[in-house]
Amino acid sequence: MEMLSVLNPFNSLPLASLEVGHHFYWQLGNLKLHGQVFLTSWFVIGILVVASLAATRNIQRIPNGIQNFMEYALEFIRDLAKNQIGEKEYRPWVPFIGTLFLFIFVSNWSGALIPWRLIKLPEGELAAPTNDINTTVALALLTSLAYFYAGFSKKGLRYFTKYIEPTPILLPIAILEDFTKPLSLSFRLFGNILADELVVAVLVLLVPLFVPLPVMALGLFTSAIQALVFATLAAAYIHEALEGHGEAEHGEHMP
Amino acid sequence: MFDFDATLPLMAVQFLLLAALLNAIFYKPLTKVLDERDNYVRTNKLEAQERLTKTEQLTNQYKQQLAEARKQSQAVITSAQTEAQKIAAEKVAEAQKEAQSQREQAQREIDQQKQEAMSSLEQQVDALSQQIIEKLLEPAHG
Numbered sequence: 001m002e003m004l005s006v007l008n009p010f011n012s013l014p015l016a017s018l019e020v021g022h023h024f025y026w027q028l029g030n031l032k033l034h035g036q037v038f039l040t041s042w043f044v045i046g047i048l049v050v051a052s053l054a055a056t057r058n059i060q061r062i063p064n065g066i067q068n069f070m071e072y073a074l075e076f077i078r079d080l081a082k083n084q085i086g087e088k089e090y091r092p093w094v095p096f097i098g099t100l101f102l103f104i105f106v107s108n109w110s111g112a113l114i115p116w117r118l119i120k121l122p123e124g125e126l127a128a129p130t131n132d133i134n135t136t137v138a139l140a141l142l143t144s145l146a147y148f149y150a151g152f153s154k155k156g157l158r159y160f161t162k163y164i165e166p167t168p169i170l171l172p173i174a175i176l177e178d179f180t181k182p183l184s185l186s187f188r189l190f191g192n193i194l195a196d197e198l199v200v201a202v203l204v205l206l207v208p209l210f211v212p213l214p215v216m217a218l219g220l221f222t223s224a225i226q227a228l229v230f231a232t233l234a235a236a237y238i239h240e241a242l243e244g245h246g247e248a249e250h251g252e253h254m255p
Numbered sequence: 256m257f258d259f260d261a262t263l264p265l266m267a268v269q270f271l272l273l274a275a276l277l278n279a280i281f282y283k284p285l286t287k288v289l290d291e292r293d294n295y296v297r298t299n300k301l302e303a304q305e306r307l308t309k310t311e312q313l314t315n316q317y318k319q320q321l322a323e324a325r326k327q328s329q330a331v332i333t334s335a336q337t338e339a340q341k342i343a344a345e346k347v348a349e350a351q352k353e354a355q356s357q358r359e360q361a362q363r364e365i366d367q368q369k370q371e372a373m374s375s376l377e378q379q380v381d382a383l384s385q386q387i388i389e390k391l392l393e394p395a396h397g
Contacts, residue, residue: 023258031261041266045273052281059288061295067285074285095282099274134262142267 024124034132036121041129044106077101077231084235089242093235096146100139101231104130108193108223112200112216130226131194133186140186143234144178151241159241181237185230192226 026033055070063071077098081090084097110116111128119126129135151159163174196219203212 028261033260033265034262037262037266038269041269045269048273048277049280052277056280056284059284061288061292063288070281071285071289074282074289078286078289094286095274095278098282099270099277102277103270103273129266132262133257134259135266137259138263138267139270141263142270 022124024121034124034134036124036126037129037132037135040110040116040126041107041135044103044110044129047106047110048102073102074098080228080231081235084232085239085242089239090235093146093150093238097231097235097238100143100234101227104139104189104230105224105227107135108227109220111193111197112219112223127197128193128223130189131197133190136186136190137182139189139230140182143185143237144182146234147181147237147241150238154242162241185233189226189230192222196222 024035024039026035026038051066051070054066056067059067078090078094080101081094081097084090085093107128107130111131116126148159151162163171200212200216200219203215
């Protein structure tokens with residue numbers, strides 16, 4: 001990606017530089033952290049916490065303002081979880097799935113709407129937390145853990161019978177599925193967000209005015225869709241683990 | 256691009272903390288509010304339905320009462336009318352009877368007077384016939 005910045009003769013604009021693979025490293029003991037990811041994720045967390053506190057500070061029966069908005073968000077999340085997991089079991093999973101959705105959604109939109117690049121870091125650049133593979137893999141692995149936990153807590157060791165339940169011939173595929181699920185979840189999100197930011201950045205490099213706007217709008221759209229897809233798939237996997245065999249095809253063909 | 260390091264587990268932990276925090280300050284209170292509101296709306300709706308049925312019952316009751324009252328008033332009117340007719344008929348009959356009796360009495364008086372007149376006439380006839388006989392016989396004696 002350095003090549004692009006070399007190609008651009010007007011590299012003076014701070015908006016129009018591209019840096020992928022450069023990180024603002026923090027050292028924690030002998031562990032390396034991507035500081036820029038944490039900075040933006042704290043910003044996202046801050047937004048969520050402030051919005052939640054503002055919504056629940058003065059709860060009224062007839063909601064208005066921020067409470068109404070957050071209730072709308074909550075009902076959206078509850079509907080999502082209810083549709084995927086089912087009326088009976090969705091309630092304990094609302095916080096997990098909802099936080100997945102809200103965190104990814106706010107992350108994506110913060111990456112698309114806030115000109116992070118205006119804030120200079122010593123190295124690397126600020127962007128949506130979800131365009132770092134570490135974040136998406138962390139979320140995807142948590143989803144895997146969540147559906148394993150769901151299956152075990154519901155059925156105990158009989159959960160393993162789902163691997164051989166219709167027929168043992170599918171055992172390798174069933175095992176493979178447990179690896180492809182987090183892999184596809186994380187790479188779908190990472191790829192979409194990173195690609196979107198790269199496309200916008202490249203277009204801004206080439207034609208700085210007006211032309212990138214439709215792509216940015218499309219970026220907003222895909223960002224929202226990706227958050228929805230991630231949360232929906234997580235809920236679908238949890239539902240699958242709760243229900244057992246037979247519904248393995250549930251929601252596997254999302255973009 | 257694919258450099259994994261300690262960001263991954265820390266992000267996972269951070270996410271779990273966020274989920275727990277949001278559960279405490281967002282999901283739980285707002286879910287409670289939503290459920291409470293659902294309950295409120297449901298109970299209110301039930302109450303309203305109950306009231307509506309009660310109102311309908313009352314309306315029916317009142318309608319029945321009204322119909323009954325109408326029927327009663329009709330009955331009262333009818334009975335009053337029949338009574339009035341009866342009274343009128345009685346009065347007429349009484350008057351007729353009285354007239355009849357008065358006429359009978361008058362007839363009777365007339366009859367009596369006629370009788371008296373007849374008897375007095377008879378006496379006079381007797382006397383006159385005596386006188387005629389005397390007059391006729393007088394020249395013979397004479």
